Amino acid sequence: xxxxxxxxxxxxFFHTFGFLAFPGLLDDRIGRITEExxxxxxxxxxxxxxxxxDGKRRSCxxxxxxxxxxxxxxxxxPRLVGIAxxxxxxxxxxxxxDGNLYAGDTPWHSDGWHRxxxxxxxxxxxxxxxxxxxxxxxxxxxxxxGDHFADSLQREIHECEKNWGLHGRDVPCVALETKPGDVVxxxxxxxxxxxxxxxxxxxxxxxCCQRYPESRLQDLxxxxxxxxxxxxxxxxxxxxxxxASPARMIHLEQNLANDxxxxxxxxxxxxxxxxxxxx
Ligand SMILES: O=C(O)CCC(=O)C(=O)O
Numbered sequence: 001x002x003x004x005x006x007x008x009x010x011x012x013f014f015h016t017f018g019f020l021a022f023p024g025l026l027d028d029r030i031g032r033i034t035e036e037x038x039x040x041x042x043x044x045x046x047x048x049x050x051x052x053x054d055g056k057r058r059s060c061x062x063x064x065x066x067x068x069x070x071x072x073x074x075x076x077x078p079r080l081v082g083i084a085x086x087x088x089x090x091x092x093x094x095x096x097x098d099g100n101l102y103a104g105d106t107p108w109h110s111d112g113w114h115r116x117x118x119x120x121x122x123x124x125x126x127x128x129x130x131x132x133x134x135x136x137x138x139x140x141x142x143x144x145x146g147d148h149f150a151d152s153l154q155r156e157i158h159e160c161e162k163n164w165g166l167h168g169r170d171v172p173c174v175a176l177e178t179k180p181g182d183v184v185x186x187x188x189x190x191x192x193x194x195x196x197x198x199x200x201x202x203x204x205x206x207x208c209c210q211r212y213p214e215s216r217l218q219d220l221x222x223x224x225x226x227x228x229x230x231x232x233x234x235x236x237x238x239x240x241x242x243x244a245s246p247a248r249m250i251h252l253e254q255n256l257a258n259d260x261x262x263x264x265x266x267x268x269x270x271x272x273x274x275x276x277x278x279x
C-alpha cells in the first residue's frame with residue numbers, strides 16, 4: 001500500500017480552494033529531474049521536436065516526461081501517485097505532460113471548464129519563482145462551476161481591465177512562490193496565471209483526471225484530440241509506454257484504448273502547421 005496519503009484536511013482544502021502546495025516534496029529528486037529536463041531541451045533546440053526557444057515566446061515540448069525513461073518514473077513516485085489517487089481515485093488516468101520554457105507573462109485562464117470529471121495539474125517549477133518573478137498565482141474557489149463567484153470570474157476575468165479597472169497582475173489572488181523541488185497542484189478549472197518571469201522560465205506539468213465512465217468516453221476522445229496540435233500520434237510518448245509496470249499501466253490504459261483517432265489528426269496538423277503548438 002502507498003504510505004503517502006493526503007490528509008482529510010488537505011483533501012478538504014483542495015476541494016474548497018482548488019489547489020494545494022507541497023514545499024520540498026521532491027527535494028531528493030530535483031537535481032536529476034532538472035538534468036533530464038535540460039537533455040530534452042538540448043534535443044529540442046537541436047531540432048528533434050520542432051521548436052527553437054528565442055526567449056520571446058513560450059516554447060513547449062509535449063509530451064515532456066514521456067520522452068525520458070527517468071522522468072516517466074515520476075508517474076511511479078508514491079508521493080505524486082498518492083496526491084493524484086487521493087483526489088481522483090486509485091485508478092486515475094494520467095493525461096500527459098508538457099515541458100515549458102516560458103518567456104513573459106501568462107494571463108489569467110482555466111485549463112478547462114470540466115463539470116463532470118476532476119482534472120488536475122501537477123506543476124514543477126525548476127527555478128526559484130516569486131510573486132513578481134513568474135510564480136503560479138491562483139484564485140481560491142474559482143474552480144467551482146455553478147457557483148456565482150466562479151461563474152462571474154469565468155465571464156469577466158478575460159477583460160479584467162475593462163470590467164474591474166485592474167491589470168491582471170493586480171487581481172486578488174494567492175501567489176504560490178516556489179523553489180525547485182516544490183510541487184503545486186491545482187484543479188484545471190482554477191483560474192491561474194503568472195507575471196514577471198524570466199525569458200527562460202523552466203516548468204513542466206503532469207496532468208491527471210478521474211477515470212471516465214463508459215457513458216462519456218467520447219468526451220475523453222475529444223480531450224485527447226487536443227494533443228494533435230503538438231503533432232503527437234499517441235496519448236503517450238514511447239518511453240512512458242515501453243517502460244510501464246503493471247502499476248503504471250493502470251493510469252495509461254484507458255487513454256491507450258481511446259487514442260486511435262490521434263494519428264490521423266496529428267498527420268493533418270503536421271500538414272497545416274509550421275511547427276508544433278507552443279501551448
Ligand atoms: O507558469 C505559468 O506561466 C502558467 C502555467 C499555466 O498556465 C499552466 O500550466 O496551465
